[in-house]
Amino acid sequence: MSALPACPQCQSEYTYEDGGMYICPECAHEWSANDTAAPAADEARVYRDSAGNVLADGDTITVIKDLKLKGSGGVVKMGTKVKGIRLVDSDHDIDCKIDGFGQMSLKSEFVKKV
Numbered sequence: 751m752s753a754l755p756a757c758p759q760c761q762s763e764y765t766y767e768d769g770g771m772y773i774c775p776e777c778a779h780e781w782s783a784n785d786t787a788a789p790a791a792d793e794a795r796v797y798r799d800s801a802g803n804v805l806a807d808g809d810t811i812t813v814i815k816d817l818k819l820k821g822s823g824g825v826v827k828m829g830t831k832v833k834g835i836r837l838v839d840s841d842h843d844i845d846c847k848i849d850g851f852g853q854m855s856l857k858s859e860f861v862k863k864v
């Protein structure tokens with residue numbers, strides 16, 4: 751009657767579809783309607799510097815432009831080297847510690863991997 755595939759696990763024909771998933775009521779196996787494709791990788795965020803290099807935790811970067819600090823009035827000078835960055839999932843996506851400034855958050859678009 752329908753084109754539903756048999757369960758790949760127990761060969762049951764009583765499978766049904768639910769929201770893009772096929773479900774087998776006999777063995778409770780669930781699989782995607784387009785399961786033949788490779789499973790989508792977890793959408794891990796990729797962090798890239800101003801030049802498009804992929805950044806990773808612990809990388810050393812340099813600041814590519816003078817960055818004014820809110821409040822304190824200080825400026826992180828272009829070319830400042832920052833070791834041991836940590837990537838975070840936010841607007842300012844790099845957590846780091848800069849000598850003379852302490853803990854900072856930077857944007858990856860304003861840095862370059864060393």
Ligand SMILES: [Zn+2]
Binds near residue numbers: 762
């Ligand atoms: Zn089954």
